[in-house]
Amino acid sequence: MTQTLNIDILTIFPEIFQSPLEHGIIRRAKQAGIVTITPHNLRDFTHDKHHVVDDRPFGGGEGMVLKPEPIFRALEFLTHKSEPENSSIILLTPQGRTFTQSLAVDLSRLKQIVLICGRYEGIDERVNQVFSTDEVSIGDYVISGGEFAALVIVDAVVRLLPNALGCKDSTANESFSSGLLDCPVYTRPAIYRGLEVPEVLQNGNHREIAQWRRRKALEKTLLKRPDLLDKAPLRKEDLDLISKIKENS
Ligand code: 6GU
Numbered sequence: 382m383t384q385t386l387n388i389d390i391l392t393i394f395p396e397i398f399q400s401p402l403e404h405g406i407i408r409r410a411k412q413a414g415i416v417t418i419t420p421h422n423l424r425d426f427t428h429d430k431h432h433v434v435d436d437r438p439f440g441g442g443e444g445m446v447l448k449p450e451p452i453f454r455a456l457e458f459l460t461h462k463s464e465p466e467n468s469s470i471i472l473l474t475p476q477g478r479t480f481t482q483s484l485a486v487d488l489s490r491l492k493q494i495v496l497i498c499g500r501y502e503g504i505d506e507r508v509n510q511v512f513s514t515d516e517v518s519i520g521d522y523v524i525s526g527g528e529f530a531a532l533v534i535v536d537a538v539v540r541l542l543p544n545a546l547g548c549k550d551s552t553a554n555e556s557f558s559s560g561l562l563d564c565p566v567y568t569r570p571a572i573y574r575g576l577e578v579p580e581v582l583q584n585g586n587h588r589e590i591a592q593w594r595r596r597k598a599l600e601k602t603l604l605k606r607p608d609l610l611d612k613a614p615l616r617k618e619d620l621d622l623i624s625k626i627k628e629n630s
Contacts, residue, residue, distance in 0.1 A: 382571070383415065383416060383542075383543050383544060384492060385414055385415065385416065385492075386415070386416045386489070386491065386492060386493070386494070386538070386539075386542060387416075387417045387419070387492065387494075387540075388416060388418045388419070388493075388494045388495075388496065388535060389418065389419050389421060389493070389494070389495045390411045390419065390420045390421065390457045390494065390495075390496045390498065390531050390535075391421050391423055391452065391455050391456075391459075391495065391497045391498060392417070392420055392421070392422070392423060392425050392498040392526075392527070392528055392531070393422070393424065393434055393498070393500075393526075394498075394526070394528055395420035395421065395422045397420075397528045397529075397532075398418070398420040398528070398531075400590055402418055402532075402535070403533050406536075406539065406540050406545055406546065407536060407539050407540075408546045409545070410539050410540075410542060411546075413544065415526065415539075415542050415543070415544060415545055416539050416542060416545075418535060421455060421459070422450065423447075423451050423455060424451070424457070426450075426452075426454040427450070427451045427453040428450075428457040432618040433448070434447060434448060434451050435447050435448060435500070436448050438502070438503075439515070442503065444500075444502030445500070445502055446502055446503050446504065446505055447499065447500060447503070447504040447505060448505060449505040449507045449508055452497065452505070452508050452596075453508065453511070456470065456495065456497075456508075456512050460495065460512075461493055461543070462536075463492070463493045464492065467489055467491050467492040467493065468492060468493035468494070468495070469488060469491055469493075469494050469495070469515055470495045470497070470512050470513065470514045470515065471495065471496050471497065471514065471515050471516075471517050471534070472492065472497045472499055472504065472508070472509065472514040472515070472516045472517070472518050472526030472527075473496060473497060473498055473499055473517060473518070473519075473534075474499045474503070474504075474517075474518060474527065475518045475521075475522075475523055475524075476503075476516060476518065477515070477516030477517040477518040478515075478516065478517060478518065479517075479518055479519070479520060480517050480518065480519045480520075480530075480533070480534060480537070481519075482537070482557040482558065484517070485534070485537040485538050485541055486541060488534070488538045489538050489539075489541035489542055494538070494576060495591060496527070496531040496534065496535075497514070497527065497528045498526055498527030498528045498530070498531050499526070500526045500527070517530075517534070518530070519533050519534070521596065539577075540552065559598070559613070560609060560612055560613030560614060561598045561599065561601075561602045561609060561610075561613050562601045562602045562606060562609070563598060563601075564593075564594040564595075564597035564598040564601065565597055565601070567579070567582060571583060579593070581593045595618075595619070595622070596622050596626075599619060599622050599623055599626065600626050603623060603626055603627075610623070
């Protein structure tokens with residue numbers, strides 16, 4: 382039995398997490414005991430009659446700020462038995478560093494991840510001072526709260542866990558693990574509305590097919606995400622192909 386990853390999600394909207402975690406790979410990973418995913422209602426960690434989780438910002442200004450006490454109590458409860466070197470407390474905020482495949486890989490090796498779903502106006506800074514939180518954003522745009530960001534991260538991490546996918550190398554060949562975008566794919570019929578699947582894919586020559594796929598991946602990356610080429614591990618043949626593609630366009 383491989384080790385189980387425990388993901389705890391701290392949120393004021395735990396219901397959001399019900400249906401999204403009941404499908405496909407995540408559902409199977411949970412059933413197989415590869416991961417546990419537990420949403421916790423921040424209101425359960427309040428001690429006042431009205432279960433208040435937010436308050437107005439000191440110094441004035443728009444919106445509400447998440448109060449420190451419920452988050453402190455929740456984090457103490459969730460991490461009192463955890464090994465700091467094998468766990469991570471992540472605060473989801475547009476102010477964080479951008480989530481990447483490489484961070485997903487790092488997280489997939491831990492035993493516990495605590496995701497705190499912030500709201501846009503923020504969370505009392507003393508949470509960051511006391512718990513060493515990693516602030517993470519899912520991209521340069523604003524969404525109303527961290528809940529959908531948490532779902533994105535959970536999905537990206539869970540599919541990387543050993544045995545979460547059916548086929549062993551199915552994550553190795555994907556976009557971003559190679560550092561390039563994927564090549565185009567086709568399925569039957571071979572001709573549809575007069576549009577033909579490239580001959581090379583139909584002739585069964587695996588060396589030619591691999592070369593074609595590499596060239597198409599390079600072409601597509603050059604066209605849509607040239608920034609990725611600076612970091613992607615490229616061979617001499619790749620660089621030659623890139624020069625040719627540039628000459629032809
Ligand atoms: Cl983590 N939260 C919010 N509210 N907006 C975001 C985000 C997170 N990442 C990108 N935009």
